[in-house]
Amino acid sequence: MTASPLLVRFDDGDRTMADLLGGKGANLAEMTRMGLPVPHGFTITTQACREYLAKGQVPAELAALVTSAMADLETATGQTFGAGDDPLLVSVRSGARFSMPGMMDTILNVGLTDSSVQALAARGGERFAWDCYRRLVQMYGRTMLGAEAAHLDAAVADACAGAGVADPTALSVGRLMDLVTHQRQVLKEQTGHDLPQDPHDQLRRSVEAVFESWNSPRARLYRAHEGIPEDLGTAVNVVQMVYGNTGPRSGSGVCFTRDPATGSPVPYGDYLQNAQGEDVVNGSRQTVPLAALEALEPTAFDQLMSHLAGLERHYRDLCDVEFTIEDGALWILQTRVGKRSPAAAFVIAADLARHEVITMDEALARVDGHQLESLLHDQFDDQDGLPWVAAGLPASPGASVGEAVFDSDSAVSAAAEGRAVVLVRAETSAEDLPGILASCAVVTARGGLASHAAVVARGFGRTCVTGVEGMAVDEAARQAHLPSGVVIHQGDVLSVDGTTGKLYAGPLPIRPSSVAAALADPSDEAPDAVVARLVGSVRQILAQADSRARLKVLANAETGPQAAQARRLGAQGIGLCRTEHMLLGSRRHLVERVIVGDDRPGALLEIERIAVDELTQILRAMDGLPVVVRLLDPPLHEFLPDCEDLAVQAALEASAGRVDPGLRARLETARRWHQVNPMLGLRGVRLLTVLPELVDVHVRALVAATHGLRADGFDPRPEIMVPLVADPAELAAARTRIRQHLEVPGASGATVPMPIGVMVELPRAALRAGELARLADFFSFGTNDLTQTTWGMSRDDAQTSFLSAYRSSGLLERDPFESIDEEGVGELVQLAIERGRHTKADIGLGVCGEHAGDPGSIHFFARAGVDYVSCSPPRVVIARLEAGRAEVLGGRATTDDTR
């Protein structure tokens, strides 16, 4: 038989063909090759879909290919499609290149008609046959109706209510027959046509409907969010039906080769007796844990365990498997590399590497900084302070506090206003995706660990608790009744612990994650074995990252304790020590005294004394490692009282007939130093022309601290950085002034060699980098300021006034303050590096803006050839991980798209 690019039989494919067969089809073919008990079937390819989408009709040659493949299927199964004594039914399943869980349609039991249902009943019983039929009508109808499918759901709900049962599987045969009649009436009313009674017609329409579902709004939203290209199309798998709903010896399950929440190396999943697959996933009936299957169906269980182990070996990763048991016989219906929680990602990658299933580089490539970041998320500090009001399954770890909302739209609009929200639902479906993305946590009354809510929340790092038994969610009334009697109203604050599955009414205080604590203090013992295993895995992968990284990770710190913390977290020095941070709070008045000239020498001496003390602590904590001290940067008026406050005070004094000359003088000073656009005003190196003494003190203090530590046997490595330089002449002047202080020898008579660098944080500095390099030992890219000036927008103003509107309207894909704008700011960085290196090939290159801690940005900096990034101490481990990944992945995408 000649292979066609439009249709491929399971026997003819393998997992490398995912582009053509979609993920599901490729894996079904792969499992068929492995000899696993996979039903017979074939895949209508993504190319067929693309042709359909482009031309609006099925490719002409497809019909004959399907007819031929169906004939082979009949031969293989010994059944006749939708006819005869033993009718062959098929499932029609979508399956795109990239997993889009729940986004597209699947139709089971295709081939059932008014006549074949009788034959099926004769073989498997009337209840079974009519249950299949009502499912076919439901799924076929849902696919045809799209948004109007609620009418069909209502028909099911009516039938259950009429019978007084919770679930349609509990309906009698008669009621099932009535239900099918009712469903077909709805279908006819809404679409104008009945369920086709020609099985081939059913099949043809089902395939087309799945093609169409590629362009459904929810599928488009998902792809936009996940960055999946629009033009890939989906494959359609046509598979021999096997039945989990023939009775108690049948059932369907979803499982993982390991625990996808913790990474524990034990298969994990849910099983539902007498059910087809959709029943498990949609959480409409309560599942039993996978382990319970051992007692129910020991043979099938043993086979399943063996196959799971085989799949994990074969795929070299956590696998997610769907299976059905039909009268005691096991069928594997689907597998794929499984999604996992961030914690599980680390534990599994490290474990597989330990067992040499994968290399350490692969382990490193399989985790990322966003996952590590979620592990470092805060946890609740004092759960004893507030009794929990309900408990469910810990579906996605984390600890979040937010206002309860009861629908996706409310979640989206509240989030747009900057409020943290918890989405509370009976269960979630694909329509809820925007709401889940907008929420910090999701809570559902129904569903297990593999439910839609759980899978999506884990994938996006949202806290999630599912299966809160007894919780009654009243969406219309916007409230949820808990079994404890507590009622949660919209707007009530909930604390959700995704690690324990507990819910709390009210806000809980928060403390750092145990992973963060363990990483910050190696001597700290892990609270339990799960945490210990996780911390061990993170450490193992971080060590691999460190061994690979070319990009060094330094930290921003202004105090000794911060520096010590950063060093414990693996920082290789301080890349940004902001001298102005030593002058905040109660020390602000010192700068005011310098500005006003009120005992200026005394105030300067006090500032210098403070700086010597702080810098000594920092240099001591970073003994032997570089500490880059930035000269005073902010506009000086930040140290003065607010003009408006003083003006109000002065006006009130005057109206009371009093005159306070001191107040008037302060107001005049504040006005004189007021800047219309402080960000673009008198600050940084520009202070050298106006108050050079205030710049000198920190240079002198750094020299003094260095001399002091040397005398005590330490090895301080200070460096100086000049901020806000636009022109080489400014740097030359600053350098001359700084070097005067550096020539002062210490007690030993020796002077301190101290590299002098320049912040490249203005477009002009980037453009003039060739000349700056002559005067600078290193560049430090201040990407915050560079973003502000390159875009002409200040962070203070942009965020609240228009940037959020830009993002929500899609005008801006990413916030350039969070992730570096490679096309604008990035080009200036690259240009500065090129010009700087052209002048001085070995010039040091660092980054000290917020982007230094952002995973995507770190890869950019690594590619651009930067030597180090300097981020806040808590982000040091994230930066270390990404610095290593940047080397392992090279120019490849920062997330592993094969999963």
Added chain:
Amino acid sequence: MTASPLLVRFDDGDRTMADLLGGKGANLAEMTRMGLPVPHGFTITTQACREYLAKGQVPAELAALVTSAMADLETATGQTFGAGDDPLLVSVRSGARFSMPGMMDTILNVGLTDSSVQALAARGGERFAWDCYRRLVQMYGRTMLGAEAAHLDAAVADACAGAGVADPTALSVGRLMDLVTHQRQVLKEQTGHDLPQDPHDQLRRSVEAVFESWNSPRARLYRAHEGIPEDLGTAVNVVQMVYGNTGPRSGSGVCFTRDPATGSPVPYGDYLQNAQGEDVVNGSRQTVPLAALEALEPTAFDQLMSHLAGLERHYRDLCDVEFTIEDGALWILQTRVGKRSPAAAFVIAADLARHEVITMDEALARVDGHQLESLLHDQFDDQDGLPWVAAGLPASPGASVGEAVFDSDSAVSAAAEGRAVVLVRAETSAEDLPGILASCAVVTARGGLASHAAVVARGFGRTCVTGVEGMAVDEAARQAHLPSGVVIHQGDVLSVDGTTGKLYAGPLPIRPSSVAAALADPSDEAPDAVVARLVGSVRQILAQADSRARLKVLANAETGPQAAQARRLGAQGIGLCRTEHMLLGSRRHLVERVIVGDDRPGALLEIERIAVDELTQILRAMDGLPVVVRLLDPPLHEFLPDCEDLAVQAALEASAGRVDPGLRARLETARRWHQVNPMLGLRGVRLLTVLPELVDVHVRALVAATHGLRADGFDPRPEIMVPLVADPAELAAARTRIRQHLEVPGASGATVPMPIGVMVELPRAALRAGELARLADFFSFGTNDLTQTTWGMSRDDAQTSFLSAYRSSGLLERDPFESIDEEGVGELVQLAIERGRHTKADIGLGVCGEHAGDPGSIHFFARAGVDYVSCSPPRVVIARLEAGRAEVLGGRATTDDTR
């Protein structure tokens, strides 16, 4: 005789050798070739000077070359150097490549000794001989002593005081002898050595002293200001002495081939009987006008007139000539292309072109925008309102008001504080240069039109009045007594009219120059023939500029009258119409109503009505020419009341126990719209996300105005410009919104094709220009904002807080807001042009920042390939001139450095 690069005889050189011979030497050689009565002599070259400056000693071979050249000089003159019955004396004159008037030293009468003075006396009389001797000692001593030369001046002053005479030429022989003795004592005390009594030793030391004077502080300052390279060195001319001080039939003069102040085609100058050249220039004695020479020495006068005409023909330009008459015989001592006032520059260039001495292109190259700008300077409006208190010579035209200061240092420090000052001096010397540069006007008691003060002030475009007879300047007491009895104290405000020579005590109101008025209104008749000639010359040259220019000149305007004025001045359209200007003043409240939402529809309607009216006027005034309308640009809070004012009001109300809800609401609104850095905040295209209606009104108004004018038979050419775009997505969104309004047809049923452009005024817009070009019909470079963001400094803050300090400390050569920063902002402009054209080869390119009216910047934009600049209406003519010059000069320097 073999030519040496170190020494060249006048017979062997010509004017093309100015690099080697300096300007003076090359012109002396040229005049020698022309057969003019030039004394014999030779030039020690700039190369000799450079070798001296590099090695610190005179080149070894120079001594022999000088000895040989002096021997030839003795042969040619029939005299013996510093010896014999008829001793040869020489002048030793500096002469660099570029004229540095008064900056370097000249020594006359070199070769006089105690013995040769006797021989000279025997030939020319004792008074003459000893006058020469005291001059030699004075000049030689001044050169040796430098800053300590005041001791020598004191000796002269003492001698005059003792004799009761005003001037040393009036001293008796005995007193002259005593003076020489006294001067030589001072010289010995201060330098440790006497005047050498070996003539060759005198000559050698004098040459070295002139070499040294290249590096005097005042010479360095002059070069820095004029942009003359430091490494050129000066030539030294050794010239046979001829004597203007032998008696009444002798004298010295300085003259121009035409009037250097007005350009009138009549030779013009000063003559002083019985004087050597320095007496004329330093203004220590009152000169007579050149015309008076005709009566005194008719033969020499006729010869001089003939030579002046010949020189102007030969040099094809105004020449500046120094001459001496010795016993009735004329000697030409120096010539060069003469400095002239801006008015004279235009009149002379146009006149020479009219007489086909030069081409019109040459005429265009010989004037510049700075000169034209000074002609457009304001004049006093009402001179009748204030009686003049003194009058002198109108040495440099213009009208200036400033505080009187009496020394250079005070002028510099007051100017640094931003105060306008008038420098009042008895006479000025090279030491006063910094003070003249710092002042808006210079007034001297002594000196003629060719005095130091007059020449320097004209060169730098400062208003100047010289020779205010009877004015007694008391520098120590910081006051000047005028003949009228008025006393001017330091700090008193003076009004100085450099066109009439009148001084006024107090400030005079100011009105535009008659040139500006004539250009603005062609029907306006010139007040007199001088103005008429000037205006005619300017028009003639402007017409040539227009015929050459590729760069179009448009204007910025927001009202019909402004647009009409701009058109009269030659603007080819409106390149920037700022819609926000239509909403200032009493209309501000309309925007506030829109923001607050208080009858928003009504306020928007009113804003649209105003805009339709204003835009109709502008489009009508510019009928058939493009009018580029910029959408609302400034931060909206500019239209709201000030937060501080409102807070004070609210606090006062509250303290009085009153509550004004309206006031509180306004304060809250003002606070909500307040921007921390308004320049980087919610403005320009960003308003589209927040208040799109406020952007719409101007688009609708422009469409309505266009339809209206078309219906009336006009040909309006509106264009729209979107400000502050950083990303192509913003422009795409704005374009979509704008185009909706453009689709509204007019009465005729036709829609208006309206080009949509983008302001390139943020670094990111320049970087993304390739993509912006896809969405834009034209780019308009907003170089003000682009400078602010590229440098990270706002004009509001930088000017007062550090930019002036940067300039005075030399950290910044030019204010990047005045003249485009080619290396930073300019690179972004070039890059944007390159990328924009790569996408769309014919994209329109304009500039609408302040730089559009700056001469130097215009040449940059022309080189960069910009299509048009748009400047304020009064600068249109300057821009037109420079646009033409840019083509004529091509890549050459913007000033003609051969003058």
